[in-house]
Amino acid sequence: MTSHRRPRQPSRTRVSVLTTAAAAAVALSANAAHAASGEKPGKDEVKARVDRLYEQAEQATEKYNGANEKQQKLQREISAIQDSVARGRQELNKLREGLGSMASAQYRSGGIDPSVQLLLSSDPDDFLDKASTLDQLSGQQVQALKKIQDKQRELAQQRAEAAEKLKDLAAARAELGDKKKEVQGKLAEAQKLLNTLTAREKAALDAEQQRASRSSAERVDIGHHAPATGRAAAAFAAAQSQLGKPYVRGATGPSSYDCSGLTSWAYAQAGVFIPRTSEAQSGIGTRLTRSQLQVGDLVFFFNDLHHVGLYAGNGQILHAPRTGTVVRYESMDTIGGPFMFGVRV
Numbered sequence: 623m624t625s626h627r628r629p630r631q632p633s634r635t636r637v638s639v640l641t642t643a644a645a646a647a648v649a650l651s652a653n654a655a656h657a658a659s660g661e662k663p664g665k666d667e668v669k670a671r672v673d674r675l676y677e678q679a680e681q682a683t684e685k686y687n688g689a690n691e692k693q694q695k696l697q698r699e700i701s702a703i704q705d706s707v708a709r710g711r712q713e714l715n716k717l718r719e720g721l722g723s724m725a726s727a728q729y730r731s732g733g734i735d736p737s738v739q740l741l742l743s744s745d746p747d748d749f750l751d752k753a754s755t756l757d758q759l760s761g762q763q764v765q766a767l768k769k770i771q772d773k774q775r776e777l778a779q780q781r782a783e784a785a786e787k788l789k790d791l792a793a794a795r796a797e798l799g800d801k802k803k804e805v806q807g808k809l810a811e812a813q814k815l816l817n818t819l820t821a822r823e824k825a826a827l828d829a830e831q832q833r834a835s836r837s838s839a840e841r842v843d844i845g846h847h848a849p850a851t852g853r854a855a856a857a858f859a860a861a862q863s864q865l866g867k868p869y870v871r872g873a874t875g876p877s878s879y880d881c882s883g884l885t886s887w888a889y890a891q892a893g894v895f896i897p898r899t900s901e902a903q904s905g906i907g908t909r910l911t912r913s914q915l916q917v918g919d920l921v922f923f924f925n926d927l928h929h930v931g932l933y934a935g936n937g938q939i940l941h942a943p944r945t946g947t948v949v950r951y952e953s954m955d956t957i958g959g960p961f962m963f964g965v966r967v
Contacts, residue, residue, distance in 0.1 A: 662818055663815075663818065665819060665823040665826060665827065668815050668816065668818065668819055668823075669827060669830075671812075671815055672812045672815050672816060672946075673944075673958065675808045675809075675811055675812040675815070676808070676809075676812060676944040676945045676946060677944060677958055677959070678808050679805050679808035679809050679812070679871070679944070679945055680871075680880070680881065680928060680929065680944045680945070681924070681926065681928040682801050682804040682805045682808065683801075683805055683871045683872065683880055684880075684881075684882065684899050684900050684901065684928045684929075685797075685801045685804075685928075686798065686801035686802055686804075686805060686871070686872065687872060687880070687882065687883075687898055687899045688898075688899045688901065688902070689794055689797040689798040689801055690798055690872070691897075691898050691899065691902075692794045692797075693791060693794040693795060693798055696787055696790055696791040696794060697791065699787055700784055700787050700788060700791065703780050703783055703784045703787070704784060706780055707777055707780050707781060707784070710773060710776060710777045710780065711777065713773055714770065714773045714774065714777065717766060717769050717770045717773060718770065720766055805871055809871075809945060812945070831946065831947060851916075851918075853889070853892040853893070853894050853918075853967065854892075854916065854917065854918025854919065854966070854967065855917070855918055856891065856892035856893075857885075857888040857889045857891065857892040857894065857918055857932065857967075858888070858917055858918040858932055858934070858940070860887070860888040860891035860892065861884060861885075861888040861932050861940050861949070862940065864876070864879065864884065864887075864888075864949045865940075865948075865949050865950060865951075866948050866949060866950075867879060867942075867948060867949045868947075868948050868949075869881075869942045869943060869944055869945055869946070869947050869948065869949070870945075871945065874886060874887055874898075875887040879942040879949060880942055881900060881929050881930050881931065881941055881942050881943070882898060882899050882900040882903060882930050883898075883942065884931075884932075884941065884942045884949060885900075885903060885920060885930050885931065885932060885941075886898055886903070888932060889967060894967055896967060900922065900927055900928055900929060900930035901926070901927050901928070903920055903922075903930055903965065904920075904922050904927050904930070904962075904963075904965060905965075906965065906967060907920070907965045907966045907967045908965065908966045909963050909964070909965060910963060910964035910965065910966055911963065911964070912954075912961060912964070914964065915933045915964045916933065916966070917932075917933055917934060917935045918932060918933065919932070919933045919964045919965065919966050919967075920932065920933075920964060920965040920966075920967065921933050921939050921954065921961065921964045921965075922961075922962045922963055922964070922965070923954075923957045923958075923959045923960065923961055923962060924959035924960065924962070925959075925960070925962070927962060929941070929957065929959065931952075933964060934951055937953055937954050937955065938951050938952065938953055938954065939951070939952055939953075939954055939957075943957075
C-alpha cells in the first residue's frame with residue numbers, strides 16, 4: 623500500500639540558515655561581478671555596505687553582551703554554591719565530631735555500642751533503613767544522625783546544582799566566543815571595504831559623519847514634546863553630557879559606549895539600575911507608542927530589539943549608533959530599522 627506522508631516542514635533554524643546562505647550568495651555574486659568587470663565599488667556603495675555590516679556587528683554585539691551577562695551571573699551563582707558547600711562540610715564535620723564524642727564516652731564506660739558504630743559510618747542512610755536498630759539509640763543519637771543525613775543530602779543537591787551550572791557556564795563561554803568572532807568578522811569585513819577607498823573618498827565619508835553629528839544637535843527641539851521629569855530628566859541629562867563619545871563594542875562608559883551601554887550608564891547616574899542589554903531593557907517598564915513618548919524614555923528599534931536610545935523630543939533620539947560614530951542625536955526615521963516601541967522606566 624502506498625504511504626502518503628505529509629512533507630516535513632523545514633525548521634526555523636534551517637530556514638534562517640538558508641536565508642543567510644542566500645544573502646551571502648548574493649553578496650558574493652555582487653563581489654564577483656565587480657571583480658570580473660574590474661570595477662571598484664564607489665564611495666556611496668561602500669558606505670551602504672559598511673553601514674549594513676556595522677548594523678550586523680551591533681546586532682551581534684548585543685548578543686555578545688547578553689552572553690557575557692549570563693556568564694557573569696553563572697559565575698556568581700557557582701561561587702555562592704561553592705561557598706555554601708564549604709560551610710556545609712564544616713557543619714557536617716562538627717556533627718560527626720559530636721557523634722565521635724558520644725562514642726568516646728561509651729568506650730570509656732565499657733565499650734562502644736554496635737548501634738553507635740553504625741552512627742559513625744559513612745552511610746547513615748543505610749543505617750536509618752535498618753529500623754530495627756533504632757530502638758537501641760537514645761533520642762539524642764537519633765537526632766544527631768538525622769542531622770548528618772539531612773546535611774549530606776543537602777550537600778549532594780548543591781553539588782549536583784553546581785555541576786549543572788558549570789555545564790551552562792561552558793555553553794555560555796562558547797556562545798560568548800562565537801559572538802565575539804562574529805562581531806570581529808563583521809568589523810574586519812567593513813574595514814576591508816573601507817580600505818578600497820582612496821584617501822579623498824575616506825575624507826569625504828569622515829566629513830559626512832561629522833556633519834551628521836553636528837546637524838543632529840541643531841535639529842533637536844525638545845520643547846516640541848513634554849519635557850523630561852524626575853529620573854528620566856536626570857538620565858537624559860547624563861546622556862547629553864556624553865555627546866561626542868565614541869561607539870565601542872561592549873563599552874559601558876564613561877569614555878565610550880555601545881547603545882545599551884549608554885542607556886544603562888545614563889540611568890545609573892539617576893540612581894536607577896536597568897539591565898545591560900537592549901532586549902532585557904525592553905521589558906522593564908511601561909510600553910509606549912510613538913505618540914506617548916516623553917524625553918528620557920527608552921526607544922527600541924529593529925524586530926529583534928537590538929538597538930536602543932533615549933528619546934530626545936521632536937522625533938529625535940540620543941544614542942550611540944554603531945562603530946565609526948559617536949554619541950549623538952538622530953532622527954528616529956533614519957536609524958535604519960523600524961521603531962518598535964518605547965519604554966518608560
